Amino acid sequence: MRFGVVLFPGSNCEMDCQYVLREVLREEADLLWHKEERILGYDAIVLPGGFSYGDYLRTGAIARFSPIMKAVERFAASGGLVLGICNGFQILCEAGLLPGALMRNRSLHFICKYAHIRVENQKSAFSNACDRGQILVIPINHNEGCYYADQETLRRLNEDGQILFRYCGTDGEVSEASNPNGSLENIAGIMNEAGNVMGMMPHPERACERILGSEDGRLIFSSMIRRWKGEG
């Protein structure tokens, strides 16, 4: 499977994504400069974390107008798999490829720690290697991770199974106490209605080797690979 990892000015997780895809999952992964206007020969696109354009104006607000984003929109419209991690999630929301918005953490603190997230839908292109209700340990690293959407959008996300992950406690309980950033309904990751575009605040690429404390992040990438192979 061939992944394209987009590099915006200010991205800083693209090398980790590429490393994990190549060295841990043994797939192909190229970096794509944001000035590219076409995406050819790729099976999936990853928008990595970081601080594209310095987070100026709003996180992701300027990156969404990078030349490559038109190609990402076409790629998504044709059914290609698109994964946005952290700043990538913010960019996908600003671009309207995912509903809602990511706002300043409720605590106003930058949060960098391991988070527990519960798998709410194990049938998606991004979670089919997980069990329903499985608790994943994946780090978060953000200042603007507080997910917001209006009530109607939230209702649809719930009804259509578009909420893939919620922040939870070590026992899997979803509560205010286990909500690190104030996200509505503890939302940590969602997908679009068509099921081929996903955004999540936790960083799966930072949790793919035992030496780093968790290998749960592999499940996100291996789900995509399984889907591509027609196995999941």
Next chain:
Amino acid sequence: MLSVKVTVTLKPGVLDPQGKTVRNALESLGFKGLVDLRMGKLMEIKMDGSSPEEAKSKVEEMCQKLLANPVIEDYHYEIEQM
């Protein structure tokens, strides 16, 4: 030349922890009677070569495309001849 002031504010009901923290700080400085405080953004733009009417439609488009996020923010603007 035209002077444009764009104000972007959070929609009512959208959580504003920054505004709340600033209000708490004012209260701890002894300012009483504060009912609410919401943070926003002010953008000052200087424009050339447009009539006020043309400027209005340009600024409207700027707000919708980039300056505000309609999911969480409202905007308004004033245009003045300099």
